[in-house]
Amino acid sequence: MSRLLQTPFLPSVSLPTKTRSSVPGFRVKPRTIPIQAKIREIFMPALSSTMTEGKIVSWVKSEGDKLNKGESVVVVESDKADMDVETFYDGYLAAIMVEEGGVAPVGSAIALLAETEDEIADAKAKASGGGDSKPPPPPPPASPPTPAVESPVAVEKKVAAPVSVKAVAASSVHPASEGGKRIVASPYAKKLAKELKVELAGLVGSGPMGRIVAKDVEAVSAGGGVQAAVAVKEVAAAPGVELGSVVPFTTMQGAVSRNMVESLAVPTFRVGYTITTDALDALYKKIKSKGVTMTALLAKATALALAKHPVVNSSCRDGNSFVYNSSINVAVAVAIDGGLITPVLQNADKVDIYSLSRKWKELVDKARAKQLQPQEYNTGTFTLSNLGMFGVDRFDAILPPGTGAIMAVGASQPSTVATKDGRIGMKNQMQVNVTADHRVIYGADLAQFLQTLASIIEDPKDLTF
Amino acid sequence: MQSAMTLSFSQTSSFTRPNHVLGSTASVFSTPKNLRFCGLRREAFGFSPSNQLSFRSNQIRTQSSGLQVSASASSNGNGNGAPPKSFDYDLIIIGAGVGGHGAALHAVEKGLKTAIIEGDVVGGTCVNRGCVPSKALLAVSGRMRELQNEHHMKSFGLQVSAAGYDRQGVADHANNLATKIRNNLTNSMKALGVDILTGFGSVLGPQKVKYGKDNIITAKNIIIATGSVPFVPKGIEVDGKTVITSDHALKLESVPDWIAIVGSGYIGLEFSDVYTALGSEVTFIEALDQLMPGFDPEISKLAQRVLINPRKIDYHTGVFASKITPAKDGKPVLIELTDAKTKEPKDTLEVDAALIATGRAPFTNGLGLENVNVVTQRGFIPVDERMRVIDGNGTLVPNLYCIGDANGKLMLAHAASAQGISVVEQVSGRDHVLNHLSIPAACFTHPEISMVGLTEPQAKEKGEKEGFKVSVAKTSFKANTKALAENEGEGIAKMIYRPDNGEILGVHIFGLHAADLIHEASNAIALGTRIQDIKLAVHAHPTLSEVLDELFKAAKVEGHASTGQEMQR
16 A cells, blocks of 8 residues: 555655756757747756646746756646756746746746846747747647736736825824835735735835735725626626636736625615606706716716715725715726726816816726726725616616725616606606615615705706806 | 654664664663653653653763663662762752753662752743743644635635634643643652752852852762853844743733744744734844755745745845834834845834844853853853863863753754763763764744754765765655645655765655654664665554655665565564
8 A cells, every 4th residue: 555655756866966967957948940049948847757737836036037057946836746946057037938826738838048138038029929830849738928918907907006095094104114215014915915916105004003914905906896796797798708718817807806705794785766867867968068978977966965975975994983085086987898997086076067077088098098097996985886878777786895885877767757746757767776884874874865866966956066 | 852862872883884783783782771851751641750660762872982881771879989978969950941851860860869950940941931832832823724724624625614812812821831841840850859959050169059049069060051041132122022032922922913033943933833823924034045044955945935935924034133122102113124244224124023033042141150160152151072061271171061052052952851861871970972963853833844964965065075975865745645634745855865875864854743753764863774774664554654754765775775684574
């Protein structure tokens, strides 16, 4: 029985000569094309007789690092053990073709090694250019996810929000951070930031002495991705989807997923309301030519209602206290390619409808171009999600963590209504449904808020002031 | 300190020939006597210590010069000629730590009239402020870690709802354990008739000791076993609350959100394991360029990948913590970092607490060493290979010995104990030199790290100097059935050896229960067992010990087994 266990652990058995020979480093083959002869491929080594593929546990070196012969470059997990793999050549690690966590068959290229710094760019081009003809090694199975492949949005979204956070926590700037020159973040926060690609600079933390802690990083990374739930159906049936395939989350999807799970920790409830929009529609028709959009009108109406019910604009983060937010920033969910984002109309209660409409247009353009700045998508204090344009008459939104409420807006549709004077008439009506954090916002709060909102929308003269 | 290494009393000339080992000399072990040198066990097993001790071959290696040593240990009293009446005691030990305790028990065994002087509490650092309470905390952290690891639990098919802990409960466990072990230790000495004298002891002159206010006693031989205290570099202000040493940390009076640990050796590593399991985030500050200096480089690299990188730990290497100010007036603990090479200020950290784990300093002040003309070196008492104290002129001080942390040879509890036993052997007429390379060491992280003998670079250097080849064999826990059953396949074992004669130079293990596994290797080194022989020994299947079994089998030794016939009998 114990015989079975004695499969020799091949790579580890050191030959009496030298250590390096004991570790079967990657076979590095000179390139066949003479011009680029100095760019070498780094192959997945065979670390044991039974190994057919290896998983990259971690890259010890990163792209651009100088490598000395015999240095560990990458840690590979075989069927038996994790092994450090050393390089046989001096040079620079030009391009990593299989990222950490990726799996590659034995003999396939996992990275490129350039002899000089100048050749790094060539090597990178080669790596991203994909498999040009090289005879022996099969191309790596997983498409080499070089950093360039990553969606710019995802990266951008993870960028910290200096302005926004300052607004929330201006009073808690770290005393020792010398006015933001130094970053004070806990070890785990730093680790998470690296993982989630969050820039710590400018972020102000909620930890002791304003230290950045893990949940701050999570909150930022969650940022615009929060409202994904509402827009999921839009992304779903896109063409070119390979059925039956398992697709790992993009960073954005990962962030959304975390947020959605996090939202389960918040006890929410929902209150719906039907609002007649005849007056609003009439107003819209009148000022549409001046560039006013329906979204801006709705945001403005919501903001005016929120001004009268500050508790609905509050947020509870720790379960022990809550903040009456000082400004009313209405975030509006917008579906974009590969996810969704929530551009924020800041101070929507104070900005006039025309400026607000211009701002909205600008934000949407930026969102489509994936150029939104962090403070433009993650400073919302209340969220609007509108699926009316798809004919959806009512739905239910998930509350983004860190805010107090989100309103789901359905389509405005002509309906037959019985009026108080006993007649039957036709009115345009839309249903709204607010999801709120019941730790701070109670049923009556929402009911009163909705009543106010309805009266504003039904008599929209205040909107144009 | 509970390691029991076996060392032979047999004639050591046999060790000089490569293929002539254990089996052939077995007959020399006529009546092997057993000795448990660690009183803790004896107590734990409920032996009545006064008589009927069951003796096992003990762990002192005779010197390799080939001196013939009598294997029949005499156990009846002072047969050593010196007029007993002129001295109050045959042996006085200053310091009742694990080293002094080990020496005292062995001295009684050798029939010596023994006293032990303790100015603080019996048990010393190990029992009260070191290995013992830290094991209690690590036992907790290991379980927490396991319960918190959802993935790990799921892979067993277990469901555990959120694990939590009660800080006071954890602290009590550590404290209770220390108390229990301390009592065991005290009782074991009392029961054997060791006089425990309370008070601070110092050397008055040759063979003369003062303790307490002015009690003066004489002894034929004196052992200094005063141990060590946490070393706090200058510039660091320890307040015991937010800037602490291991002494305070073991009381676990708080679990800070963020703690900086200065020093990434054993102590720092073990505490990082405890603190991260209890929810703290940790920042290591290490003066050397690499974390975990002192471990075999390959082991420390793997350990870093398992014990540091995936945990809530970050680190600064190549820097000194040149100034640490405790938290006060609402300000956090401030740590100024200075580049270790350029000595220039590098960074400042603000944390909730700082643990100083920069090693230990000998506790030798006020020992009256000047009375015997002894000059300490950085506080350490200079000794020769037989633990005999060397004075300022480089000559031996007669009848004065120093063991344990105070001499700085190998600052481990079980090393101190072994040194103490070695000294007792000498004063009772047997020449002994302890082979420090056979003393194992362990770091009780999860998983554990253990080692014995040389590291790979040390062995290579030695091989180059002395002209022998050095080979390395490795096995992985991933291939071990028991480890896989426990879902703990992470880890390696590594052996450094001479392929020409099969001598084991060093063994390093990182993995599940590494601290328990190392003894097969340390015993082999202590006994001079060669790989070609030990590889034929049988290990129960499936056990973790097969990791070592495979390690021995993976070695490529040119020589042949010397004991083939013995094994087949």
